[in-house]
Every structure is written in structure tokens, then in C-alpha cells.
Amino acid sequence: MSGADLDPHGEVSVDRLALAEELAGAGAGEGAVASEDAAEYALRLGDDALVLAQQLGMWITRAPELEEDIALGNIGLDLIGHARSLLHYAGSATGRSEDELAYWRDEPEWRNAWLFEQPNGDFACTIARQLVASLYLFELYSALADSTDPTLAAIAAKSVKEVDYHRDHSTQWVLRLAGGTEESRRRMIRGVEVTWPYVDELFADDELTERLAADGVAVLPSTLRPAFESAVDEVFAEAALERPTGRTAYTASGGGRRGSHTEHLGPLLAEMQVLARQHPGASW
Amino acid sequence: MVTATGGLDTALRAHSTDHAWQVAATVTDPEIPVLTIEDLGVLRTVEVADDGAVHVELTPTYSGCPAMDAMRDDVVLALTHAGYDEVRVDLVLAPAWTTDWMTDAGKQKLRRYGIQAPTGLAAARGAGPVRVQLAVKCPRCDSLDTREIARFGSTSCKALYECRACLEPFDYFKVI
Numbered sequence: 001m002s003g004a005d006l007d008p009h010g011e012v013s014v015d016r017l018a019l020a021e022e023l024a025g026a027g028a029g030e031g032a033v034a035s036e037d038a039a040e041y042a043l044r045l046g047d048d049a050l051v052l053a054q055q056l057g058m059w060i061t062r063a064p065e066l067e068e069d070i071a072l073g074n075i076g077l078d079l080i081g082h083a084r085s086l087l088h089y090a091g092s093a094t095g096r097s098e099d100e101l102a103y104w105r106d107e108p109e110w111r112n113a114w115l116f117e118q119p120n121g122d123f124a125c126t127i128a129r130q131l132v133a134s135l136y137l138f139e140l141y142s143a144l145a146d147s148t149d150p151t152l153a154a155i156a157a158k159s160v161k162e163v164d165y166h167r168d169h170s171t172q173w174v175l176r177l178a179g180g181t182e183e184s185r186r187r188m189i190r191g192v193e194v195t196w197p198y199v200d201e202l203f204a205d206d207e208l209t210e211r212l213a214a215d216g217v218a219v220l221p222s223t224l225r226p227a228f229e230s231a232v233d234e235v236f237a238e239a240a241l242e243r244p245t246g247r248t249a250y251t252a253s254g255g256g257r258r259g260s261h262t263e264h265l266g267p268l269l270a271e272m273q274v275l276a277r278q279h280p281g282a283s284w
Numbered sequence: 285m286v287t288a289t290g291g292l293d294t295a296l297r298a299h300s301t302d303h304a305w306q307v308a309a310t311v312t313d314p315e316i317p318v319l320t321i322e323d324l325g326v327l328r329t330v331e332v333a334d335d336g337a338v339h340v341e342l343t344p345t346y347s348g349c350p351a352m353d354a355m356r357d358d359v360v361l362a363l364t365h366a367g368y369d370e371v372r373v374d375l376v377l378a379p380a381w382t383t384d385w386m387t388d389a390g391k392q393k394l395r396r397y398g399i400q401a402p403t404g405l406a407a408a409r410g411a412g413p414v415r416v417q418l419a420v421k422c423p424r425c426d427s428l429d430t431r432e433i434a435r436f437g438s439t440s441c442k443a444l445y446e447c448r449a450c451l452e453p454f455d456y457f458k459v460i
């Protein structure tokens with residue numbers, strides 16, 4: 001289109017403010033502003049989505065087939081959409097934009113769980129991570145759609161429909177790799193083994209989630225685990241795989257929710273943030 | 285009590301709300317140009333205030349859909365060209381968009397364009413992670429002997445299929 005003198009990047013923020021205002025109901029005036037706790041919670045979920053989207057983008061031109069480049073790219077795009085809504089809401093508490101949060105925070109300020117920053121590995125590792133991520137996010141957003149916070153509820157109700165297709169995608173690949181050749185099955189089993197130590201952290205409760213869950217704002221992570229595990233078991237039964245037990249990377253004193261990260265997040269952020277930091281305020 | 289003047293104002297406003305809707309409804313999806321935002325169910329509300337300002341609500345198809353920005357800008361342009369000076373367009377997330385809102389006229393246009401329209405209602409998708417996909421009809425020859433090649437096609441909203449009867453590939457607009 002031509003003739004529009006709108007700054008396409010600036011427009012987005014204005015628009016998202018309007019979105020927040022809409023969700024807050026008529027007459028709210030200044031848009032929905034997250035409480036400090038809700039903002040921290042939205043930051044966790046937004047960071048999970050954004051880091052995973054960045055990882056999936058790396059597969060474009062490198063997947064085993066062209067269709068898969070496109071599939072992983074499109075799943076990443078859905079996740080960027082979720083991240084934008086969540087980070088916009090998180091920033092409303094402190095007056096920071098979604099871009100400021102995405103591009104100008106350093107590693108210790110990121111709140112994503114370790115699962116999402118684990119390297120892509122081979123295709124089977126990525127699929128194992130996708131299976132865990134999509135089954136977890138499906139249960140999370142299904143429950144969060146009933147949040148007493150109308151903004152979080154709306155984002156969750158929208159996102160869960162898309163994550164449902166991500167769940168289809170990862171499930172189909174697990175079945176295909178596990179039931180394919182000896183080599184594909186060996187790699188699928190290994191992918192599950194390297195991914196599983198990062199599962200516990202997703203379902204760990206802490207003071208923040210306990211406070212928010214008491215008000216019906218957040219979902220207590222531990223309550224999602226039974227549904228997650230029965231979904232995993234359903235897929236693994238079909239794929240003749242076993243759910244690993246025992247090994248965990250998570251310790252109660254650390255983890256991504258407190259800003260302590262594995263060595264993989266730094267390089268990922270450097271690549272994602274370099275352009276915005278070299279050209280502050282640029283739009284394209 | 286409604287005065288005669290008040291009644292007239294209301295009637296005029298209703299008329300221009302109708303008109304503004306019709307103008308906004310001419311905007312098409314930049315990626316599927318045969319479909320208007322009304323066909324898609326993306327155009328949710330149009331209101332004209334007493335001072336003539338138009339407020340439009342659109343709902344995004346997919347969270348990350350890059351076509352939304354273009355559709356929003358096109359709504360502003362279309363209404364501005366039609367003489368509405370003040371236009372505000374908001375994106376609303378709730379209630380979340382579903383292919384159930386696509387009009388029958390829209391589905392027909394989609395098929396004629398070579399894309400199979402969503403088959404079945406969103407609620408019928410089922411709950412578990414392992415499930416059976418219903419057969420999708422080829423939009424070209426109507427054969428049900430088709431095969432899914434990729435769950436995610438050229439965009440998030442479409443899957444890629446091939447028809448084993450006429451041997452042509454086609455896009456399928458997924459139920460969501």
C-alpha cells in the first residue's frame with residue numbers, strides 16, 4: 001500500500017495499547033496495566049515464547065525438508081505473536097514497550113525456563129523439545145483462559161488454539177521418527193533423553209505463582225503436570241517410547257525464573273538483539 | 285423520552301454505521317485477495333459516533349499473522365477515502381477468532397480460488413494429542429482421495445495437500 005504516512009513500527013505500539021484498553025473494558029481509559037506480580041508472570045510466559053520462537057527460526061533453510069522449514073517458521077511466528085501480547089502486557093506495569101523488553105534486557109533479566117534455551121541439537125532433539133513445549137503450553141493456556149485477569153485470559157484463549165496445532169505437529173513427528181528407521185528411532189530416543197531433565201522446572205511452584213494462583217490470576221504450575229504426563233503417555237504409548245524418570249536439571253535455588261541461565265541463552269540473545277542495539281530506534 | 289430530533293440523529297447514525305461497515309467490508313486479505321475481512325470474520329464491529337468518528341474492531345486470525353497490519357491500514361485508508369475524517373482501528377483478542385466465523389460466501393470464493401475451505405467446526409477437532417484427520421476434498425476435482433503433505437503450508441492458517449486423483453497440490457484452510 002502507498003500513501004500511508006504511518007510509521008509501521010510505531011503503529012504497533014499504539015495499536016497494542018488500544019488492545020489493552022479494549023480488554024480492560026469500556027471506560028478504562030489508560031489501558032490495562034498489569035500489577036507488579038502479573039507483569040512478572042507475563043514476562044516468564046512471554047520469554048518462554050520468544051526464546052523458543054528464536055530457536056525455531058534457526059531451522060529455516062536447515063530442516064530435513066522444505067515443508068519443515070516452513071512449518072517450524074510458522075510455529076515460530078505464532079509464538080512471536082504470543083510473546084508480543086505477553087511482553088506488551090508485562091511492560092505496562094513499568095512503562096516499557098515490548099521491543100524494549102525483547103532487545104534491551106541482558107541475560108540475568110530473562111525469565112524463561114531452561115527448556116526453551118536448550119540448543120536445537122539434531123532434528124529429533126528439536127522435536128522432543130517441541131513435544132514437551134507444546135503439550136505443556138497447551139495445558140497451561142487451556143487453564144489460563146479462565147484467569148481472573150482479563151488480559152491474560154484473552155491471550156491464553158487465543159494462543160491455545162494455535163498451540164493445539166503445534167501439538168499435532170510435534171506428535172506426528174515423534175510417531176514418524178520413533179516408528180521410522182533404526183537410525184531415526186535411535187535419535188528420537190536420544191532427543192527425549194536430553195530433553196527430559198528440563199521438564200521439572202516447568203512445573204515448579206514458587207512464591208509468585210502461589211500468590212497469583214490464590215487470586216485466580218495465574219495457574220499453579222504443579223497442577224498442570226498430571227494432564228501433561230497423560231498426554232505424553234498417550235503419544236509415547238503410540239510411539240513405543242518410555243518416559244524417562246529421575247534425572248533433573250532443576251534445583252529449587254536456581255532456574256530461569258530467577259534469571260539464572262545455562263550457557264546457551266547468552267549467544268542466542270546476542271544474535272537476536274545485535275541489530276536493535278546497533279541501530280537503536282530504527283524501524284523498517 | 286425520545287424527542288423527534290434525537291430520533292432523527294439516531295436514524296442518521298445508524299445509516300452511516302451501516303455505510304461505514306460496507307466501506308470497511310471491502311478491504312481484502314492481502315494474502316488471499318478473494319476474501320474480504322467480512323468473509324473471514326475478521327471485521328467485528330463498526331461504530332460511528334455523534335461527531336462522525338469511526339471506531340472499528342478487527343480480530344487477528346493468528347497471533348503472529350503479518351497480514352493484520354496491512355488489513356488495519358487498508359481499513360483506515362478505505363474509510364478515509366469514503367469521507368470519514370477520524371478513524372480508529374483496534375485489534376481485539378477476545379473472543380478469539382475461529383474459522384466458524386468464515387461466511388459461506390467466503391468459503392465458496394476460497395474454493396473457486398483453489399484453496400479448500402475449513403471442513404467442520406472448531407469444536408469437533410477433538411481433545412487428545414493423537415487423533416484422526418478427516419478427509420479433505422480436492423477443490424479442483426472434488427476427489428476425497430487426497431493426502432496431507434504438511435500441516436503448516438505457506439502460512440500458519442493453511443496446510444499443504446496433494447490430490448491423488450488429479451495429481452495437483454492444493455492449500456487447505458485449517459479449522460481453528
Ligand SMILES: [Zn+2]
Pocket residue numbers: 422423424425426427447448449450451452
Ligand atoms: Zn483433484
